[in-house]
Amino acid sequence: MKRFVTHTLLFITPVLLIALCLELLLRNIPNDYSYKKNYLDKHSDSLEVLYLGSSHMYRGINPEFSQMKGFNAAMVSQTLEYDYKIFQLYSEHLASLKWVVISVSSFSYFQRLETSKESWRIKNYTIYWRLTDGSKVADHIEILSSKLRLNIARLYNYYILNQPNIYCSELGWGRRQSNFSPTDKNKTGNEAAERHNKAGEEGYEGNIKLVEDIIRTAQQKNIRVLLFTPPAYSTYTTHLDNERLLYTIKKSEAIARAHSNCSYINLLSDSTFGEEDFFDADHLNSAGARKLTQKIDSLL
Amino acid sequence: MLFNSLDFAVFLPLVFILYWYASSGRLKLQNILLLVASYFFYSCWDWRFLFLLIFSTGLDYFSGIMMYEAKRSSSKKIWFWLSVIINLGFLGVFKYYNFFIGSFADALQLIGINSHFATLQVILPVGISFYTFHGLSYVIDIYKNRIKPERNFVDYAVFVSFFPLLVAGPIERATHLLPQIKAPRTFDYAKSIDGLRQILWGLFKKIVIADNCAEFANIIFNHSEEYHGLTLILGALFFTFQIYCDFSGYSDIALGTARLFGIDLLRNFAFPYFSRDIAEFWRRWHISLSTWFRDYLYIPLGGSKGGMMTKVRNTFIIFLVSGFWHGANWTFIVWGALNALYFLPLLLTAKNRTHLEIVAQGKYWPTPNEFIRIATTFGLTVFAWIFFRAESVTHAVSYIGSMLAGLTRPAAYLEAHRFLWDKVGPALPVLILFFFLTEWIGREKQFALARLGLSWPKPVRLSFYYFLVIVIFYFAGTEQQFIYFQF
Numbered sequence: 001m002k003r004f005v006t007h008t009l010l011f012i013t014p015v016l017l018i019a020l021c022l023e024l025l026l027r028n029i030p031n032d033y034s035y036k037k038n039y040l041d042k043h044s045d046s047l048e049v050l051y052l053g054s055s056h057m058y059r060g061i062n063p064e065f066s067q068m069k070g071f072n073a074a075m076v077s078q079t080l081e082y083d084y085k086i087f088q089l090y091s092e093h094l095a096s097l098k099w100v101v102i103s104v105s106s107f108s109y110f111q112r113l114e115t116s117k118e119s120w121r122i123k124n125y126t127i128y129w130r131l132t133d134g135s136k137v138a139d140h141i142e143i144l145s146s147k148l149r150l151n152i153a154r155l156y157n158y159y160i161l162n163q164p165n166i167y168c169s170e171l172g173w174g175r176r177q178s179n180f181s182p183t184d185k186n187k188t189g190n191e192a193a194e195r196h197n198k199a200g201e202e203g204y205e206g207n208i209k210l211v212e213d214i215i216r217t218a219q220q221k222n223i224r225v226l227l228f229t230p231p232a233y234s235t236y237t238t239h240l241d242n243e244r245l246l247y248t249i250k251k252s253e254a255i256a257r258a259h260s261n262c263s264y265i266n267l268l269s270d271s272t273f274g275e276e277d278f279f280d281a282d283h284l285n286s287a288g289a290r291k292l293t294q295k296i297d298s299l300l
Numbered sequence: 301m302l303f304n305s306l307d308f309a310v311f312l313p314l315v316f317i318l319y320w321y322a323s324s325g326r327l328k329l330q331n332i333l334l335l336v337a338s339y340f341f342y343s344c345w346d347w348r349f350l351f352l353l354i355f356s357t358g359l360d361y362f363s364g365i366m367m368y369e370a371k372r373s374s375s376k377k378i379w380f381w382l383s384v385i386i387n388l389g390f391l392g393v394f395k396y397y398n399f400f401i402g403s404f405a406d407a408l409q410l411i412g413i414n415s416h417f418a419t420l421q422v423i424l425p426v427g428i429s430f431y432t433f434h435g436l437s438y439v440i441d442i443y444k445n446r447i448k449p450e451r452n453f454v455d456y457a458v459f460v461s462f463f464p465l466l467v468a469g470p471i472e473r474a475t476h477l478l479p480q481i482k483a484p485r486t487f488d489y490a491k492s493i494d495g496l497r498q499i500l501w502g503l504f505k506k507i508v509i510a511d512n513c514a515e516f517a518n519i520i521f522n523h524s525e526e527y528h529g530l531t532l533i534l535g536a537l538f539f540t541f542q543i544y545c546d547f548s549g550y551s552d553i554a555l556g557t558a559r560l561f562g563i564d565l566l567r568n569f570a571f572p573y574f575s576r577d578i579a580e581f582w583r584r585w586h587i588s589l590s591t592w593f594r595d596y597l598y599i600p601l602g603g604s605k606g607g608m609m610t611k612v613r614n615t616f617i618i619f620l621v622s623g624f625w626h627g628a629n630w631t632f633i634v635w636g637a638l639n640a641l642y643f644l645p646l647l648l649t650a651k652n653r654t655h656l657e658i659v660a661q662g663k664y665w666p667t668p669n670e671f672i673r674i675a676t677t678f679g680l681t682v683f684a685w686i687f688f689r690a691e692s693v694t695h696a697v698s699y700i701g702s703m704l705a706g707l708t709r710p711a712a713y714l715e716a717h718r719f720l721w722d723k724v725g726p727a728l729p730v731l732i733l734f735f736f737l738t739e740w741i742g743r744e745k746q747f748a749l750a751r752l753g754l755s756w757p758k759p760v761r762l763s764f765y766y767f768l769v770i771v772i773f774y775f776a777g778t779e780q781q782f783i784y785f786q787f
Contacts (some may be wrong), residue, residue, distance in 0.1 A: 001320055001321075001487045001489075004492050004493070008496070011762070011765070014766075015766075015769060136306075137306045137310075138306060144306060147776055148774045148776065149774055149775070
């Protein structure tokens with residue numbers, strides 16, 4: 001028995017040591033999450049606008065084009081739960097904040113990160129943001145939340161090729177990598193809508209409450225909240241679950257009516273955004289982001 | 301808690317240490333620990349269904365004793381049927397109710413009657429088909445006076461719920477497993493190392509081959525209308541490897557895990573894709589289920605003792621029931637019927653027991669004749685899997701239609717080439733080849749790695765195991781639920 005345990009431990013020790021080294025090296029690579037956390041730690045006091053939301057916000061708002069000092073704290077697949085947690089984390093350190101702007105897409109009120117396909121991203125909120133305890137062991141470990149070959153590629157790109165791993169701009173806007181090419185908007189529209197329509201309903205009640213909590217906390221600090229549905233290309237909007245979309249719009253309008261410090265605007269089919277403004281069917285490119293930022297800015 | 305999860309990687313060593321160290325070799329304590337661990341393992345899926353498992357265990361335990369002690373054959377019969385009906389009743393409600401209601405409504409619609417029957421919105425308790433069959437075999441064996449009932453509830457409950465086999469088998473027999481549970485168990489180094497090797501190979505099959513193949517099989521089957529000819533054949537091939545590596549990988553992990561606790565479970569797979577005819581395939585595929593149906597259905601129906609018509613009837617019954625056991629869908633029934641049709645010529649020509657020995661025993665390669673037979677059987681199996689994987693029979697028929705029609709179109713070959721080149725890449729075919737060769741080399745043993753490398757120098761052997769570990773981590777596919785958990 002002792003021999004078996006010793007031999008097994010001897011066999012797995014190198015594997016565990018390599019895993020530990022990989023984990024430390026991966027955590028040492030700066031990323032959008034650690035960057036945004038550091039930025040807010042240092043600058044939250046001077047911010048006038050805080051942008052929160054999913055990739056539609058991350059790629060759609062470039063605070064560089066805002067007249068107020070803003071920061072885009074949105075991330076890909078970031079749900080309202082994490083928007084809420086980020087806002088709460090800094091709520092006592094937002095002395096200059098005048099506006100919180102939150103994107104509300106057709107899936108926003110329904111989606112929970114824990115139950116979505118993107119649940120592997122939770123580790124970013126436990127390891128870098130320290131916003132959550134994470135219910136699974138993998139939520140706390142880099143090497144377990146992505147495939148080894150992807151992690152090795154990250155290590156290689158950062159440590160060997162010296163490629164940066166932060167993709168957002170200084171003010172948190174999600175730039176596209178230069179090697180991305182514009183994709184077929186028909187295909188991406190259908191695929192993205194199908195993906196977003198599948199968001200379960202398990203998050204519904206919790207998410208509505210979270211939005212209302214953000215609004216209430218903001219009200220206590222004389223901060224206004226703007227909810228908006230971001231623009232998307234027709235190949236995306238036509239494939240969306242219409243019932244769910246209408247419900248999202250009506251619910252957002254109702255929330256805005258119920259809170260004096262909140263307003264809502266639906267820009268989903270805004271005619272000022274043309275094909276040239278979209279990278280794919282549901283994400284704006286840099287020109288589109290500039291246009292949207294200026295549009296939102298005019299409303300604040 | 302999946303076998304290929306971190307949770308299990310923590311759970312297993314903990315139970316192992318407690319089992320061998322804390323129990324100090326006391327059998328009673330070891331069995332209690334196994335039972336508690338097994339119930340914990342099961343409740344990780346859905347704790348509510350634990351009560352169903354405990355009820356089913358209690359029912360069979362109690363029925364077994366009552367049958368044995370019954371003075372009159374009529375009371376024995378009552379207890380027997382009570383247990384069988386309740387067990388099959390649960391299975392029927394959870395697994396088949398919606399299917400029967402749906403099929404009945406469809407049948408009524410055919411004669412112009414529109415009906416609206418309520419369907420159940422329930423999830424299938426994981427492992428229900430497996431533990432129900434465990435219990436049924438136990439009750440039938442007592443009824444037929446083959447065994448005596450187990451008086452110790454803990455021992456009986458471990459027999460039903462032993463965590464390595466609880467959710468997807470192998471389907472054990474009381475005659476095989478209960479004596480092991482009741483006998484004192486001492487730690488066996490060689491057996492445990494063997495168990496670890498089997499776990500390693502099972503993980504390779506599941507994580508590397510099955511999960512990666514699943515990704516492409518899903519793309520092709522879920523969008524089959526977009527593909528043609530050879531690409532659809534590729535889809536069927538990917539599923540063929542997926543289902544074998546998924547289920548036999550699971551079985552290898554289960555058997556290896558049980559060995560760590562000093563228990564040998566029934567072998568479930570014996571390299572079925574190297575079979576030379578369909579009869580041999582069914583002696584090597586899901587062995588514990590095939591032998592269950594043989595012993596508790598085929599033989600009671602008369603087996604092969606009657607005339608040819610009886611043999612044919614019994615063969616069809618066993619294959620159809622086997623198909624239906626897999627799930628409440630006509631696709632499984634057609635899959636079963638198709639296999640029965642494959643089997644029929646062998647039965648009619650009395651060649652269904654021709655290939656009992658291992659193929660090319662003691663040789664490196666099969667003869668051309670053996671190779672052709674293996675390839676033909678493999679091809680027939682791949683074709684049948686299309687029905688097993690398809691969403692509906694209509695889907696399977698249209699899949700096969702597009703597959704055959706596409707074979708005459710050169711553009712379809714280009715499409716398959718693009719799919720392989722752009723989406724699959726070279727790694728997976730190379731890994732499948734490595735897997736196939738390793739299985740071929742190890743085909744005379746219990747599992748592929750059973751003896752492979754044992755004669756190599758230790759550093760080489762260890763390097764091979766490390767190589768497998770690296771491959772598992774590096775080429776891990778997107779995690780998929782074990783297919784047989786749904787059955």
